Amino acid sequence: MTAATTMPTTIPATAAKAGTVETTYREALREAIREAMQKDDRVFLMGEDVGMYGGCFAVSLGLLEEFGPERIRDTPLSESGFVGAGIGAAIAGMRPIVEIMTVNFSLLALDQILNNAATLLHMSGGQVHVPLVIRMTTGAGRQLAAQHSHSFEGWYAHIPGIKVVAPATLEDARGMLWTALQDPDPVLLFEHGSLYNMSGTLAEDAGPVDIQRAVVRRPGRDLTLVSYGGSLPKTLAAAESLAADGIEAEVLDLRVLRPLDDETITDSVRRTHRAVIVDEGWRSGGLSAEISARLTEQCFYDLDSPVERVCSAEVPMPYAKHLEDAALPQPETIAAAGRKVVG
């Protein structure tokens, strides 16, 4: 395992011991890249418009000036080519961070991700390691319509040979990258587009976090709300509204979508006996299905009611705001599902 195994699970900012700084999810991601570039000269960032433009969502703004065009490497529009180049570079000793602007475009590189990155170690009989990190923006909520709003992180979590992480907090935005870079295998890191502007305080000395465990973001005894990424804030809001009704929901943040941290999930559900899974991905065959199936397999006799799922409507995302809102999990729909399993 990686050095990260011994690292503590991420903790809420409020518990930070050292001094704190005001920051945003975007800045925390940028700090993580900067630190990795400083600490390890094998690390470089490659992708469309990461340099001169400053990153399509401004994550890498300023890094070109700091590290130069070799290490903050703008690419042409050639997703398969440059993702594959990241794989090759990882094999030959570099520690590339490849950025794909939006998860939809990653489909153009999926052959490389699945048939090469995820597969080379196995089909070479253990010889070819691919220590690559791929970052992408995921998710809806900004009226970007059907070709810019997908949530495929759960779909990617189907693939053996890769790891999938989804930071939902400032700590994880700051800390997951370094740990992912230490991992000898490909790690896909999904940044939810609606979180970039999320602000808050972060410990001044915030650093690497584990990429193995789910965590409880809000304790509760009556039911478990399983969530991650862009759905976490909505799920916490739903928990508040349930609390107003006297229902105490425990909120889990999966953090790592592959491999799933079964232990933390089942621990919680064995206590609460009820679960709702919140996933912005489509419902059928999504990550929510896997968690539901595992709960059946692992704590069938602990469940007091059927596991519920709150997912995106199974539609390509519409542009119009009222339709997009209706298509996505919302605090109200999450809370309603919570009431249903408790009730």
Place this chain on the structure above:
Amino acid sequence: MTAATTMPTTIPATAAKAGTVETTYREALREAIREAMQKDDRVFLMGEDVGMYGGCFAVSLGLLEEFGPERIRDTPLSESGFVGAGIGAAIAGMRPIVEIMTVNFSLLALDQILNNAATLLHMSGGQVHVPLVIRMTTGAGRQLAAQHSHSFEGWYAHIPGIKVVAPATLEDARGMLWTALQDPDPVLLFEHGSLYNMSGTLAEDAGPVDIQRAVVRRPGRDLTLVSYGGSLPKTLAAAESLAADGIEAEVLDLRVLRPLDDETITDSVRRTHRAVIVDEGWRSGGLSAEISARLTEQCFYDLDSPVERVCSAEVPMPYAKHLEDAALPQPETIAAAGRKVVG
């Protein structure tokens, strides 16, 4: 809905009324293509080596001679290009059958399938219909190793806007294509590589079958084995071995992976109270997870034991036969899971 809605569910060959012919899965697929080409001059077949070579698995052998190079259209190695061309041709009034040699290569065309074929109708507000059929070979069992052995049909079933079918019998190999071609939306048809040589009898007048319903391939009262495609023969074999132990398994053939026929599945499980899902896809986040989740949602209180899954090991498929065998669902592992849920 399509004309197919009123068609009867496919029935076992033994019940055929008219004269019968000896045939194979491969020949049945070929006959289906031939008939479609004869009946509708908007139909054409396009893909790598479908013509001069005779089809990489000889499905289209002889069709070039019969229909000429315009309608049996060999393409260069350009999966994204020619799958997208099939989408465009479907939009403009043709009824293309696009063949992708093997499901692994379809990843190169996934952007076109997901971002265009599955999405155009919705994002055009209902204007752009894509009556396209894409055929591909899926599955392992022939020692083709990690880049030619995947089962992604369940993964494709995650995508709204497309339909996914998987013929497991001669009747379905013969009858699904025509119905798929009548569908106004994209249909993906998955042929399991291990079935091509399957032989048997087929009604002389075998024709179109529905692409909506799952069917019971073997009735039973003690548990339900849910299966499809290349796993069906293995599942039927497992049912025989369970029968030898006095356990009567009902075997379902899903036939259609999207949209799933919930009714037939839950009908069976409500009777048997126990279920094992057999799916050659990887387990985590696969189709088996979705069925398990739905069983929880739809018949939680009917279940006498947790739903089990028998899937492929979560590895890129190894070449060596003993490892490949160990990686795949087998009659023994299916039967063992059956005993477990009954026991």
Place this chain on the structure above:
Amino acid sequence: MSRRPAAVTNRSQAQAPSPTATLDESASRDRSHHVSLLREMTRIRLFEERCVELYSSGNIRGFLHVAIGEEAVAVGVMQTLTAEDAVVSTYREHGHALARGVPMDTVMAEMYGKVTGCSRGRGGSMHLFDVGRRFYGGNAIVGGGLPLAIGLALADKMQGRPAVTACFFGDGAFAEGEFHECVNLAALWRLPVLFACENNFYAMGTAIARAQAQTDLALRAASYGIASWAVDGMDVLAVEEASRKAVDRIRNGGGPCFLELRTYRFRAHSMYDPDRYRDKAEIARWKERDPLELLARRLSDDGTLTPGDRENMTVQVNAEVDQAVQAAEAAPFEPVEDLTRFVYSEPVEEVAR
């Protein structure tokens, strides 16, 4: 008025048809035609300027990419297409849609996400569709429209229709693998496709020289064995002339053609883009070749258009834009119950097909 033949550089390996033989001189000689070109470009310009305002005021959301400065490309090419021809476009497609004849009020309603929009409000700025006018969108995957376009052309060809499919895409899309696959397929099968490459020298913040090893795109395209020209994309007459030559050739069975339409976007890539990567002087230089002003100057020089005429045209077009905005504001949203419609085709439509 000069014909500016120098603006069209023949990059074809194949022998190009003689310009005199294939160019429709009469059309471009027609003064009223020139005025209509200016009006079309003005419609696009004022529509998009209004969109920028409406974006700032929050009436339009999502991504908004305007083509201000590039109007001559859309208008010039569209002149050469018939109603039977097909168009495939990009996410920077308001101009293509308007020039193709998609009514301005349906386009504006789409920007507002209203059910009266040309995509019922589901598409927004990046996904304008009008199948009745064979306008097949509006694709926000860079290069994603290219395979569709060759498929449309294939179907037209197989069904014996004399239609041409014009596919617009940018210099950035040229780097995508799909471009390579599609140009080869079109050339191999001699499909009736016009590859209309809008080279505005940037893909978001990436200048072409930082994305392409060989920046002469017309030369590159010619290597596939197709006729290929580089064109001054700021000169609507040059665009029309080149496009007519290409479309005639295609329609006459000459196989696909490639036009590199050299143009420039005067504004940032999208409303999110602070445009840090371009030199102000470069932008200013290109603005001197504003396609509207270039044409207007000619029309005023040759006496076709008085300052008053121009003023009138602006007033009329602004009225059209006002009307489109009012209609969009007044229009209803789609009922939220209809969210899951159009994932699959509906029975009633099936019957009608």
Place this chain on the structure above:
Amino acid sequence: MSRRPAAVTNRSQAQAPSPTATLDESASRDRSHHVSLLREMTRIRLFEERCVELYSSGNIRGFLHVAIGEEAVAVGVMQTLTAEDAVVSTYREHGHALARGVPMDTVMAEMYGKVTGCSRGRGGSMHLFDVGRRFYGGNAIVGGGLPLAIGLALADKMQGRPAVTACFFGDGAFAEGEFHECVNLAALWRLPVLFACENNFYAMGTAIARAQAQTDLALRAASYGIASWAVDGMDVLAVEEASRKAVDRIRNGGGPCFLELRTYRFRAHSMYDPDRYRDKAEIARWKERDPLELLARRLSDDGTLTPGDRENMTVQVNAEVDQAVQAAEAAPFEPVEDLTRFVYSEPVEEVAR
């Protein structure tokens, strides 16, 4: 012996280096070197002929693609690479692996699926790996190795290593979008990549003229702005000469080069292929240019090799093949409990890294 410069056609747009300046004349003048070339080609030929037998007898399974007839390409190119250079190959890669120095017994054991195989039996014929020799597989997605290759080259370049990455791929792969993306990237970033295109004129059953609108692949590659040559791929000396020129150029910072190595497979695409699509006469014509016989004839003409020498060589190589088969048959399979190993890296390896 003639140098056959006519076999190398310069397609580069860039200025080509003068042949006399960059070719290593001494190596090809060396007779013993020529004999070793023949031996290497013979090793590949006899290894693959044995594989065909072993396939028929069921000892080898899965897909088997032999390169019989194409040996000069693998052997010629490998002469020009050092141990520090990297190689990326295809599913038709026995010859590349053997010529690169991957021991024959590990390759044969891999065909048998044994744990002593160069990929522990997990890869089989299509996935031979030997990272110690910088032989990075064995890729069965057509074109799938190209992005890897440019990435390897990028890493070498960024780390200041003087290595060159040679990437083999076929005429069929040329049509894939990844080819386009990768050649452009390599050219743009001046990466040390040798694009070694094995043009055997067919992709499975599809003749090149039915797949490529422009069949002159070297010309097409040159359009990306890289040095590009078409080479007689049946003449191992011509291949070596061209490859040396290209590799020298690449190593000296000249950017990527493209070689179109014109060759032919004497047998069907795979063991499943009934080869219905090729003319018997065409095959016979190419067999007259069998690369082994071409070289052997020269060596016999210039007195380097007697018939006895040739016979001896065959006996020795056959003994090597026999030995490899025996070792493979005797070797164990991997324990089935190890099935799920190598999906993720193992801790012990992590420590060693």
